[in-house]
Amino acid sequence: SQQGEEDPQALSIQEGENATMNCSYKTSINNLQWYRQNSGRGLVHLILIRSNEREKHSGRLRVTLDTSKKSSSLLITASRAADTASYFCAPVEGGSEKLVFGKGTKLTVNP
Amino acid sequence: EAEVAQSPRYKITEKSQAVAFWCDPISGHATLYWYRQILGQGPELLVQFQDESVVDDSQLPKDRFSAERLKGVDSTLKIQPAELGDSAMYLCASSRGRGQETQYFGPGTRLLVL
Numbered sequence: 018s019q020q021g022e023e024d025p026q027a028l029s030i031q032e033g034e035n036a037t038m039n040c041s042y043k044t045s046i047n048n049l050q051w052y053r054q055n056s057g058r059g060l061v062h063l064i065l066i067r068s069n070e071r072e073k074h075s076g077r078l079r080v081t082l083d084t085s086k087k088s089s090s091l092l093i094t095a096s097r098a099a100d101t102a103s104y105f106c107a108p109v110e111g112g113s114e115k116l117v118f119g120k121g122t123k124l125t126v127n128p
Numbered sequence: 129e130a131e132v133a134q135s136p137r138y139k140i141t142e143k144s145q146a147v148a149f150w151c152d153p154i155s156g157h158a159t160l161y162w163y164r165q166i167l168g169q170g171p172e173l174l175v176q177f178q179d180e181s182v183v184d185d186s187q188l189p190k191d192r193f194s195a196e197r198l199k200g201v202d203s204t205l206k207i208q209p210a211e212l213g214d215s216a217m218y219l220c221a222s223s224r225g226r227g228q229e230t231q232y233f234g235p236g237t238r239l240l241v242l
Contacts (some may be wrong), residue, residue: 062232
């Protein structure tokens with residue numbers, strides 16, 4: 018099973034700005050998932066994108082997947098202070114159900 | 129909305145003592161996971177259950193850690209004896225079943241070993 022690597026490790030923006038986080042992985046995948054973790058809390062599932070999908074939206078979230086580059090990005094539009102959290106990607110290999118998390122991107126949205 | 133329950137939320141113990149964490153998954157969820165998260169890192173899977181059976185415990189330090197899910201519902205993770213390096217957040221998650229990709233996480237138990 019493989020681990021996603023998020024970039025940047027930390028991101029600080031002003032409220033209202035867009036935030037973009039990237040995830041790279043090494044081998045072919047079945048799907049890739051993004052999770053959010055508020056400080057000291059459990060993880061919350063945000064979006065699952067399958068290997069045959071290129072883009073997916075959920076509210077202010079937009080996830081893209083480029084399997085040729087083995088990368089994904091998470092865009093949060095019109096960010097809010099409540100979006101302050103760590104964001105993790107988890108690429109899932111075919112035939113596996115295991116989530117292997119990287120170190121995440123720590124996003125700070127300043128009011 | 130149903131949630132994964134964990135207790136205690138915080139635990140302070142001295143090294144060489146025994147500690148236990150409890151998790152109650154979302155009702156009807158057959159698959160249960162225990163993760164350990166060290167500060168600044170992502171969660172690492174310790175053990176996965178399908179109903180009452182262990183599916184994956186390859187990363188569980190079996191000399192000191194044990195996990196059970198006797199009736200296929202709630203689960204207990206035990207550490208005996210605790211070591212300083214065990215200080216971490218212990219997260220429980222559940223999913224509807226194997227191959228049901230979305231995992232639902234509980235709030236976690238933060239363990240400090242002194």
